[in-house]
Amino acid sequence: MKCPYCNHKDSDVLETRDNEDLSVTRRRRTCPKCEKRFTTYERVETVPLIVIKRDGRREPFDREKLRMGIYRASGKTTLKPDDVSQIVDEVERDLIGAADTEFTSKKIGELVAKRLKKLDKIAYIRFASVFRRFVDIDDLEKEVQKLL
Numbered sequence: 001m002k003c004p005y006c007n008h009k010d011s012d013v014l015e016t017r018d019n020e021d022l023s024v025t026r027r028r029r030t031c032p033k034c035e036k037r038f039t040t041y042e043r044v045e046t047v048p049l050i051v052i053k054r055d056g057r058r059e060p061f062d063r064e065k066l067r068m069g070i071y072r073a074s075g076k077t078t079l080k081p082d083d084v085s086q087i088v089d090e091v092e093r094d095l096i097g098a099a100d101t102e103f104t105s106k107k108i109g110e111l112v113a114k115r116l117k118k119l120d121k122i123a124y125i126r127f128a129s130v131f132r133r134f135v136d137i138d139d140l141e142k143e144v145q146k147l148l
Ligand SMILES: [Zn+2]
Pocket: 003, 004, 005, 006, 007, 008, 031, 032, 033, 034, 035, 036
């Protein structure tokens, strides 16, 4: 890293420190030529996740929006807010881990439905009946039959 004072093209690192969530590394540096000190910050480049909506519009993936969507669709009484946050965390992790950075809202709905089903059958059925297009309808009917 070049020196911001004299433009010398090298510097020595005196100290390296990560912030708490390890997303930023701060380095204290010194220039061997002019001996001034300066700080550099190194950040992880975040991958923007894009949602392709049913009408073809694209918008950035919004955790909060997904959280509220699940919460509303699945019925407020059966799911704990922590459970919903956990589903959102897991879905987001799946998206970040995927090879693509763009996902249809259908795909995201399917990921949510899959997790809801494991966690809370009632919430799954409510979610699935609101968003029928996200689930296999036969599967939904089977689950409803089991409950009746
Ligand atoms: Zn310098």
